[in-house]
Structures are given as C-alpha cells and as structure tokens.
Amino acid sequence: MANVVVVGAQWGDEGKGKIVDWLSERADVIARFQGGHNAGHTLVIGNTVFKLSLLPSGIVREGKLAVIGNGVVLDPWALFSEIDKISAQGVSISTENLMIAENVPLILPLHQDLDQLREAAAGKAKIGTTGRGIGPAYEDKVGRRAIRLADLGDEETLDARLDRLLAHHDALRQGLGAEPIDRAELKAKLQEIAPRLLAYAQPVWKVMAEARKSGKRILFEGAQGSLLDIDFGTYPYVTSSTTMSGMAATGTGMGPGAVDFVLGIVKAYTTRVGEGPFPTELHDEDGQRLGERGHEFGTVTGRQRRCGWFDAVLVRQTCAISGVSGIALTKLDVLDGFKKLKICVGYEIDGQHYDYLPTAAALQSRVTPVYEEMDGWQGSTSGARSWADLPAEAIKYVRRVEELIQCPVALLSTSPERDDTILVTDPFSD
Ligand code: IMP
Numbered sequence: 001m002a003n004v005v006v007v008g009a010q011w012g013d014e015g016k017g018k019i020v021d022w023l024s025e026r027a028d029v030i031a032r033f034q035g036g037h038n039a040g041h042t043l044v045i046g047n048t049v050f051k052l053s054l055l056p057s058g059i060v061r062e063g064k065l066a067v068i069g070n071g072v073v074l075d076p077w078a079l080f081s082e083i084d085k086i087s088a089q090g091v092s093i094s095t096e097n098l099m100i101a102e103n104v105p106l107i108l109p110l111h112q113d114l115d116q117l118r119e120a121a122a123g124k125a126k127i128g129t130t131g132r133g134i135g136p137a138y139e140d141k142v143g144r145r146a147i148r149l150a151d152l153g154d155e156e157t158l159d160a161r162l163d164r165l166l167a168h169h170d171a172l173r174q175g176l177g178a179e180p181i182d183r184a185e186l187k188a189k190l191q192e193i194a195p196r197l198l199a200y201a202q203p204v205w206k207v208m209a210e211a212r213k214s215g216k217r218i219l220f221e222g223a224q225g226s227l228l229d230i231d232f233g234t235y236p237y238v239t240s241s242t243t244m245s246g247m248a249a250t251g252t253g254m255g256p257g258a259v260d261f262v263l264g265i266v267k268a269y270t271t272r273v274g275e276g277p278f279p280t281e282l283h284d285e286d287g288q289r290l291g292e293r294g295h296e297f298g299t300v301t302g303r304q305r306r307c308g309w310f311d312a313v314l315v316r317q318t319c320a321i322s323g324v325s326g327i328a329l330t331k332l333d334v335l336d337g338f339k340k341l342k343i344c345v346g347y348e349i350d351g352q353h354y355d356y357l358p359t360a361a362a363l364q365s366r367v368t369p370v371y372e373e374m375d376g377w378q379g380s381t382s383g384a385r386s387w388a389d390l391p392a393e394a395i396k397y398v399r400r401v402e403e404l405i406q407c408p409v410a411l412l413s414t415s416p417e418r419d420d421t422i423l424v425t426d427p428f429s430d
Contacts, residue, residue, distance in 0.1 A: 002260040003218040004427045005248040008225030009264035009318045011272035013298070013305060015330035015413060016265045017041035020057045020221050022411075022418050023263075026428050027219035029211045030058025031067040031204075033251025034241040036107060036137070037078040038130040039223035040300040044416055048089060053300060054079050056221050059098065060091050065211070068100040069204055071241065071251020073137040074149070075107035076193045100197070101204035101253070105146035109189075110169050110181055111136040117176045127237055128274025130300055138240040140165065149201050152194040162187060205253025212258060217428060220248035220259070226318035227272075234357075234364065237276025245322040261427040263410060264324035266315055268332045268401075271305040273298050277364045279357070280308035280344045294334040309371065311344040312404035317356050319407045326410030326425050329398060333383075333414055338376035341397060344369040345404060374400065384414040386422060 004023060008014045021043045024030045037053040043060060044050075050060050054074065058064040068074060083093050111133030118136075119126045129135060140146040145164045151157050162183060170180040211218060222243060227233045229243040241247070245262045249255060269290050272278050281287070287307045290296065296305035319327070335341060347354040348368045357364065377391035384390050390398075402409055412422040 002428050003212070003220070003258055004261045004263055005220040005222065005245045005259050006263045006265060007222035007243065007245050007322050007324075009266045009315050009322070009324065009327065010225045010270055010311075011227045011278075012223075012225035013271055013273065013296075014225060014265040014267045015328075016222070017043050017052075017057065018413060018416060018418060019263070019265055019328045019330070019411065020219070021045065021060075022421060023219050023427065024058040024061060024064060024221075026217065027058060027064065028216035029065045029067060029208070029218045030056040031069050031208070031218065031220050031248075031252050032056045032223065033069040033071040033220055034243060034247045035223035035239065036073040036132060036134050037075055037082070038132045038134045038239065038300060040298065041223075044418070050086060050089060050091075052086070053082055055082055055086065055093075055098070058219065058221075059086065059093060064097065065207075066098045067204055067207065067252065068098075068104060069252035070101040070103045071247055072101075072104055073107050073134060073141070073241075074100065074104045075112075075133065076197050078107075078132075080193070080196065095199050098200055099202040099204060099207055100149060100200040102148070102150040102201040104149050105137060105141040106149065107133045107137040108147065108186065109133075110186070111140070113178065114169070114172065114176075117173075117178055121176060126275060128276070132300075135240040140168075143168070147190070149197060152190060153198055155191075158187065158190065208252050208254050208258075212254070218258070220252070222248070226264075226322055227314060229321075232318070232321050234276045235359075237274065244318075245324070261325045262323050263427050264315075264319050264322060264327045264407065265330060266327045266401075266405075267330050268310060268335055268397075269294070270308045270311050270314075271296050273301070273303050273305050277367070278306055278308060279314075279347060279367045279369045280311045280342075281306050282308045286338070289338075290334060294331055309342040309344055309369075310401065311369070312401065313344055313346060313355065314357060316405045316407075319405055324407050326408050326427065327405070328411035328413060329401065329409050330413040332394060332398070332412065333381045335376065335394075335397070336380050336382065337378065341374045341376050342371040343374065343400065343404065345372045346370040372400075382415050383417070383420045384412075384422065385420060
C-alpha cells in the first residue's frame with residue numbers, strides 16, 4: 001500500500017483542501033504533521049462547506065482516523081471550538097476517529113499575546129504572521145520549556161512546567177511592556193480543559209506503526225507551503241515549522257521510508273500572504289485580475305493575498321527539496337481569458353543569471369525575474385475532466401510548467417468541485 005504526503009509547493013493557499021479531501025476518501029488514516037491553526041483548508045462536500053484549521057481533513061469522512069502528530073503545535077481552545085463547529089455541521093468527532101500525539105506541545109494564550117505584541121513592536125519589520133502564537137509556541141518547544149499534552153495529566157509536572165515557562169515569558173513581557181501572566185488563572189484554565197483534551201492523547205508513533213504494519217493507507221496532510229519553511233523558505237518571512245515533506249515522518253513518529261509518494265500542490269500562478277520577497281508579484285491590472293478571479297483572500301485571517309505570475313524557478317527548487325514525485329496543478333481556470341501569460345524561468349541579480357533563489361536577503365531583494373511569454377487561451381478550462389476538454393494553449397502551458405519544474409503533473413484541478421479533476425497518476429497506486 002502506498003502512503004502519500006501532500007505539501008504546498010509555493011507560499012501556501014495552493015488549493016490543498018480539495019486535493020486532500022479527494023485523496024482522503026481513499027486513505028484510512030489522515031495525519032497532520034506540522035503547523036497549527038494558522039492553516040486554513042476549505043472543503044466543499046456536496047452542498048456543505050467545511051472550514052478546517054487544525055483538524056485533519058479526513059475528519060469529515062466517516063470511517064477515517066484523523067491524527068494530529070507531535071510536529072503540530074496545538075491550541076486546545078481553538079481545537080475545541082473547531083470540533084464544536086464541525087460537529088454542529090453533522091460530523092461526529094470522538095476519540096474513535098481523532099487521536100492527538102501525547103507529546104504535542106500546546107499553544108497557550110501567552111503565545112498568542114507574544115506573537116501579537118512582537119508584531120506590533122516590529123512596525124514595518126513585521127513578519128505578517130497570522131497572530132495565532134505559532135512561532136512563540138515552537139520557540140518554547142525547542143527551548144525545552146513547552147507544556148505538552150501529556151503534562152496535563154499530573155499536577156506536579158504541570159506546576160514545574162509552568163514555573164519554567166512563566167519565568168521566561170514574564171521576563172519577555174516585561175520588556176514589551178505587558179503585564180506578567182496570572183499563573184493561577186492559566187493553571188485553572190489548563191486544568192479545566194485537561195480531561196477533555198487528554199481523552200484524545202495517544203502514542204501516535206505507535207498508532208502509525210500499527211497502521212503501517214496492517215497495510216493501512218496513510219495520507220500526511222501538510223499545511224502552509226514550502227516557501228514558508230523555516231529552513232528553506234524566504235527567512236525570516238516564514239512560518240516556524242518545517243513545511244517540507246521530510247517532516248511528515250518526524251512529525252508523526254515514523255521513519256523516512258514510510259513515504260511512498262510526495263504530491264506537491266502547485267497553483268497555476270503565485271500568491272503569498274504576509275510580508276517578504278515575492279519576485280513575480282504584480283502590482284498592475286493582471287495582478288488584480290488574478291486576485292479577483294482566484295478569490296485570493298485568506299481563509300484564516302481574511303487578508304488579501306498578493307498575486308503574481310507563475311514562478312517556475314521557485315517551484316523547481318521546492319519540488320527538489322521535498323522530493324516531489326508529481327504535482328497537482330490547481331486553479332488553471334483562473335488564467336482563462338488572459339491574452340498573454342508569463343512564466344518566470346530564471347532570475348537576474350546585478351547582471352548575473354541565477355537558476356535558483358539565493359539565500360542572502362540582500363540578493364533576494366535585488367532579484368529581477370526573467371520571463372517567458374506564452375499565448376493565453378480564450379476558451380474555458382473550468383470544469384474540464386479530460387485533456388480533450390482543454391484548449392490547446394492551456395495544454396501547452398501545463399506542459400511547459402512540467403518541463404520547467406522538472407516534475408510531472410499527477411493531477412489537474414479545474415474547479416473547486418471535487419470531480420473537476422484530471423487524473424494522470426494516482427498517488428495511492430503502487
Ligand atoms: P505564522 O505561521 O502565523 O507565524 O505566520 C508566518 C507567515 O506564514 C506569515 O507570512 C503568514 O501569512 C504565513 N502563513 C501561515 N499560515 C499560512 C497558511 O496556511 N497559508 C498561507 N500563509 C500562511
């Protein structure tokens with residue numbers, strides 16, 4: 001049986017929700033392995049729209065096991081509000097179909113405070129975070145002072161963890177002009193949610209090992225995108241987790257051999273939310289048109305996304321780093337009706353040609369994209385279900401994308417409807 005990892009190959013918002021849902025129908029276990037409720041996935045099933053942030057997409061389908069791995073940072077209050085919201089839409093969520101790694105670090109209100117205080121203090125140098133406390137929670141994890149799910153089960157441990165954590169946060173807060181944490185209030189809040197949260201706690205690594213052994217199909221659901229990766233993204237304008245495929249293994253407690261197919265989700269143009277470099281960003285009518293036709297507003301924060309032409313250099317780079325086996329190309333229909341389309345095929349910096357984005361911030365800020373122009377198409381690709389339904393120029397565009405990123409198209413998505421998909425390679429078939 002094949003196990004599949006889905007990762008965004010750009011700056012997130014590539015349309016992972018639909019593809020993950022499509023794959024999760026055939027998976028047995030669906031696992032989140034990084035990020036937190038900074039993610040936003042919209043699923044359209046029949047007439048119902050589900051908006052998920054933290055819960056694995058498979059949760060909305062009956063008979064699937066949804067897993068939140070140790071690589072995630074978990075805000076218990078956000079989780080419960082999402083569980084309540086999705087349950088009210090008729091989905092049954094229990095300890096039978098949701099498991100959370102007992103070693104997952106928690107996001108606390110103090111993390112959200114710190115995220116927002118820092119962003120406000122940074123002024124123009126802000127990252128443009130989602131303000132959910134993701135970065136500060138990961139800092140505490142690697143700083144060895146996080147409160148982890150299992151810590152909620154024992155008062156003495158919780159007290160010791162709180163002491164260590166608050167010594168750090170109170171000092172930081174003082175520097176930022178904020179009040180110290182009310183320890184008693186925080187402890188009471190944690191003790192109040194502990195029983196409900198602990199009910200979902202499991203040694204996820206063991207659950208995953210058993211699933212693998214018994215031939216279950218596992219879908220690893222990545223959040224955000226490769227260019228937001230803490231190591232390989234446009235640092236420091238990134239999220240605080242590893243968004244590359246390799247994290248699927250460590251973020252759930254499996255070995256690297258557990259992954260058989262890496263599906264990179266790639267939008268037919270480029271978008272980004274928040275601050276940071278974006279070589280092909282458009283500030284003209286074309287950019288506005290991409291934003292309007294693509295409904296480019298954030299699921300989580302409602303922020304307008306920045307839009308630009310397809311950047312083949314960046315996608316080639318992220319596909320290599322994540323070892324992408326095939327891509328799902330999404331939102332091709334947003335390009336319908338453009339007379340001319342541009343694809344970025346290289347960069348020029350100070351007169352020198354680059355076939356990758358160098359790491360140095362000073363170089364990134366001077367990047368000029370080198371474009372290749374292609375004819376657009378006047379017909380519609382929306383809802384196409386076979387290559388024969390696509391205008392010749394659209395096929396040419398897709399083929400050129402494949403060539404430039406050095407990776408084949410496994411799936412082509414032509415509308416938000418799940419059946420409007422052209423399947424070239426089934427990631428689950430082995
Ligand atoms: P954080 O993850 O909230 O710390 O935000 C860091 C950066 O990642 C910001 O530029 C956010 O806009 C971006 N980001 C975080 N989550 C997502 C996502 O799910 N989609 C797109 N961008 C995201």
